[in-house]
Amino acid sequence: MAKLIIKSFEELEALIGKEIGKSEYHSITQEQINQFADATHDHQWIHTDPERAKAESPFGNTIAHGYLTVSMLAYLWEQMVEVQNIKLQVNYGIESLKFNQPVVVNSKIRLVAKVDEVKDLRGVTKAVIGVVLEIEGNKKPAFEGKIIFLYHFIRN
Template sequence: MSKVIIKSFDELEKLIGSELGISEYHQFTQEQINLFADATLDHQWIHVDEEKAKEGPFGSTIAHGYLTVSILPHLWNQIVDVQNLKMQVNYGIEKLKFNAPVKVNDKVRLHAWVVDAKNLRGVTKATIGIKLEIEGGRKPAYEGEIVFLYHFNA
């Protein structure tokens, strides 16, 4: 899979409305879910108690919603290579809606497209549409938009 290379505001602006691509699949293991629970102090049984979760609404543990969001940079970097940068800032997440749980051992991949690009006095504000697809799932885990500020070199 080849990455989309973006080196300037002008190149990004030309991609508005365009599909950027789809990442490789990432599988969420119970170990990764447990480590995230430890890092965030969120040990709700639906995430970490494998026996109790078997009797729960999903039949197994599920990944934290915010764990699935936290891998966005990893998946995004598989799709796009933004070059010629002084700095990149994660500016925000908009319209994020969780649609379906990600069960332990599910595989997910990121689908991304350019919604908008604005030049704010030399800083590029990029709005990227995202959908986290679950392999074999009817609905995506979530949909929304991520916003980056790119400070391109002149």
């Protein structure tokens, strides 16, 4: 899959209202869930105990932490878009994030993104990106929301 290359404020601004891509699918493994649990000290059984989850969970297996799926944003975004000609990129925020459906272990997820808004804030570009985290084979996404980046483009 070819990345979309963005080199300037004007190129980013031209994408307002457009879907800019879909990432490749990524499988969420039990190992990844366990590593996230270790990193965040969140070892709730619904994430880390496959036997108990199979017996007691309404999902029939372990599920990824919601914040694990959110933490995948940067990785999946980088598969789709390369912003060039910048001094600095800052993850500025997340708005309107809503979890719709849990991601069951071994599910495949991908990011779909569109540019919602681009503003010039005295030389710094603020980009609001609408994101949907799809789960392969499910009509309902894992989450939907808006991520905000600040780009410091190099001006010639």
